[in-house]
Amino acid sequence: MATASDKIQRLVDKEYEYGFVTPIEQEVFPCGLNEEIVRMISAKKNEPEWLTEWRLKAYRYWAELERAGAEPRWANVTYPPIDYQAIRYYAAPKQKKRPRSLDEVDPQLRATYEKLGIPLREQEMLAGVAVDAVFDSVSVATTFKEKLAQLGIIFCSFSEAVQEHPELVRKWLGSVVPYTDNFFAALNSAVFSDGSFVYVPKGVRCPMELSTYFRINAAQTGQFERTLIIADEGSYVSYLEGCTAPMRDENQLHAAVVELIALDDATIKYSTIQNWYPGDEEGKGGIYNFVTKRGKCLGRNSKISWTQVETGSAITWKYPSCILIGDNSVGEFYSVAITNNYQQADTGTKMIHIGKNTRSTIISKGISAGHGQNTYRGLVKITRSADYARNYSQCDSLLLGDQCGAHTFPYIDVQNPTAQMEHEATTSKISEDQLFYCQQRGISAEDAVSMIVNGFCREVIRELPMEFAVEAQKLLGISLEGAVG
Amino acid sequence: MLEINNLHVKVEDKEILKGVSLKINAGEVHGIMGPNGSGKSTLAQVLAGRETYEVISGEVLYRGKNLLAMTPEERAREGIFLAFQYPVEIPGVSNLYFLKTALNAIRRHRGLPELDAMDFLAWVREKMKLVQMDESLLHRPVNDGFSGGEKKRNEILQMAVLEPTLAILDETDSGLDIDALKIVARGVNSLRSDERAILLITHYQRLLDYVVPDRVHVLYDGRIVKSGGRELALELEKRGYGWLEEETNVGVVR
Numbered sequence: 001m002a003t004a005s006d007k008i009q010r011l012v013d014k015e016y017e018y019g020f021v022t023p024i025e026q027e028v029f030p031c032g033l034n035e036e037i038v039r040m041i042s043a044k045k046n047e048p049e050w051l052t053e054w055r056l057k058a059y060r061y062w063a064e065l066e067r068a069g070a071e072p073r074w075a076n077v078t079y080p081p082i083d084y085q086a087i088r089y090y091a092a093p094k095q096k097k098r099p100r101s102l103d104e105v106d107p108q109l110r111a112t113y114e115k116l117g118i119p120l121r122e123q124e125m126l127a128g129v130a131v132d133a134v135f136d137s138v139s140v141a142t143t144f145k146e147k148l149a150q151l152g153i154i155f156c157s158f159s160e161a162v163q164e165h166p167e168l169v170r171k172w173l174g175s176v177v178p179y180t181d182n183f184f185a186a187l188n189s190a191v192f193s194d195g196s197f198v199y200v201p202k203g204v205r206c207p208m209e210l211s212t213y214f215r216i217n218a219a220q221t222g223q224f225e226r227t228l229i230i231a232d233e234g235s236y237v238s239y240l241e242g243c244t245a246p247m248r249d250e251n252q253l254h255a256a257v258v259e260l261i262a263l264d265d266a267t268i269k270y271s272t273i274q275n276w277y278p279g280d281e282e283g284k285g286g287i288y289n290f291v292t293k294r295g296k297c298l299g300r301n302s303k304i305s306w307t308q309v310e311t312g313s314a315i316t317w318k319y320p321s322c323i324l325i326g327d328n329s330v331g332e333f334y335s336v337a338i339t340n341n342y343q344q345a346d347t348g349t350k351m352i353h354i355g356k357n358t359r360s361t362i363i364s365k366g367i368s369a370g371h372g373q374n375t376y377r378g379l380v381k382i383t384r385s386a387d388y389a390r391n392y393s394q395c396d397s398l399l400l401g402d403q404c405g406a407h408t409f410p411y412i413d414v415q416n417p418t419a420q421m422e423h424e425a426t427t428s429k430i431s432e433d434q435l436f437y438c439q440q441r442g443i444s445a446e447d448a449v450s451m452i453v454n455g456f457c458r459e460v461i462r463e464l465p466m467e468f469a470v471e472a473q474k475l476l477g478i479s480l481e482g483a484v485g
Numbered sequence: 486m487l488e489i490n491n492l493h494v495k496v497e498d499k500e501i502l503k504g505v506s507l508k509i510n511a512g513e514v515h516g517i518m519g520p521n522g523s524g525k526s527t528l529a530q531v532l533a534g535r536e537t538y539e540v541i542s543g544e545v546l547y548r549g550k551n552l553l554a555m556t557p558e559e560r561a562r563e564g565i566f567l568a569f570q571y572p573v574e575i576p577g578v579s580n581l582y583f584l585k586t587a588l589n590a591i592r593r594h595r596g597l598p599e600l601d602a603m604d605f606l607a608w609v610r611e612k613m614k615l616v617q618m619d620e621s622l623l624h625r626p627v628n629d630g631f632s633g634g635e636k637k638r639n640e641i642l643q644m645a646v647l648e649p650t651l652a653i654l655d656e657t658d659s660g661l662d663i664d665a666l667k668i669v670a671r672g673v674n675s676l677r678s679d680e681r682a683i684l685l686i687t688h689y690q691r692l693l694d695y696v697v698p699d700r701v702h703v704l705y706d707g708r709i710v711k712s713g714g715r716e717l718a719l720e721l722e723k724r725g726y727g728w729l730e731e732e733t734n735v736g737v738v739r
Contacts, residue, residue, distance in 0.1 A: 428576075433573045436533075436536075436573075438583075439534070439557035440533050440534070440561050441561055441590075442561035444590070445558070447586065451582075452575060454577070454578070455575060455577025455626065456577050459577075
């Protein structure tokens, strides 16, 4: 007789749908990393000298750490040593010149995104979403650019921003995540190839969702994108990112950096649906997702809200964080992380309270199945200056089966006696009783698991913009209707 | 409608049902009474398709079909409803959404169009009057934080919404005060019709004052040892189960 956990396991095992490879002619750099490669990347992008120098400084810092064996090892994940000389740091589809319109984008590439459900043709798109499509190391298309430009909003690839808006890039690049921040941030700073750039001017409310779709295609290649979003005073922007990669037996490294800056009264909402290839059921292959994401609430009354749905990757190591500098600023972190088969996730957030009356909310939902290991790691720090700071944290774990694990490491550091902290944590299992109850009402076991998982995640899913909630629904196998409203 | 023939069921090597036979026709209400541990709940769970109970031998025909070959959800979609003795909590899933998913799964199975949110809400509101439930309970997670009485009433609400052909109530009356009991009884009575059958499993005959059964059976040590009309329930109430032991020992040994 099948046990409840066997049954649940069968239900959560789904094929990875995005594992295909696009057969396209690519321009690739040789494997390995040295100053020459860094210069080549910078030259390829026709970058100003200050940026080349910045990259080189980052590279030297990283090389020093590498020599010292200072790759971070504190996370609750295990993987064999990464050979950084066996990775390719640049791969791009061959294009004669950068396409000026969508019609000039290689049809193969367009077809790839359509297959992924990301149509690049504006007229076919879901109303209200502008897309920047990043394929391996370069951005291949950005939609709705002109329309946004009319409002003074800059939404373009990072490479383009370096050419067109160097003053903004120079002012803010590395201001939230300096290249000295950590091992992977240093690596990214040296070799980052593309990503998205957003600037929303004073008082402008961005009328549509901005989104970037990251696709790894080339083999043996790392993806190192960099995203920079600046919301000027009184502005609002909602930004979404999605990611997929082909199925391959070897592991691939993805080390991104995201920096957000919110000035006075500005709000940035940043949502992620991460569905990198997770590896097969034996744990072979998959993406190492080692990402540094951080936002700075620089201005008074500013707000940064992170929402993430992490379903893919062999290993996830990421802590989207908020530094709350402006008085009354608000940081939020809503997370669903799923680990199935041999996936490992060590994810959470840091909320650093510096300004007065700053508030933060952390809602983390970890779901483990198979042999998956799911760790929440979070820091709430109330510095001496942060009078009347408040934090609410809730970490819930759901176990589907008896081979998986859930771990919680909440760190709390309070240096101001006026702080108010609340922390709640639960661990639960889908019980056979719950499944049977649903089945007795006519609901299939599969739908019942979806419904229960959905119910478990609802506080996070309802934070997602509608357009993304649909994709999240597909990914979690959950029903949207129960999650929103 | 339901025909159980010589059903033997075990749980972890312990035989609980030792040859139960029972026939229920459409339009009838049957009561099953018996002391603790006699196998009442086992019978209910087996009819609903719970896997932890293993059928050793015997057969169950439901509208002429082999019930034991169906999955729990097929049974539900074919019209079998079990009101649970201990309704299960499902955090985060609203009662309304749960019920709508269930009803539409059943409607799909029967080739009926699914109800949209508006039509469904109207349908549920109608049924809520029957069980006098506060509408706020619809928007709360399924049974999560409900009182004992609220959970039982919620079972009756679900039953009213899903309109089963065969409703099995497993000690739905236990733990209810007299007002709640009357509400539950009204819900059950409203379902009585020529096309439906109802099986009431109960410990006390109290519920049978309000839902008058056509037949009453006594389940004792895994067997139905006595059947009769509603006067049997009254006799049990008066005399307890002890007298049956003597009477049936004779009968069983033969």
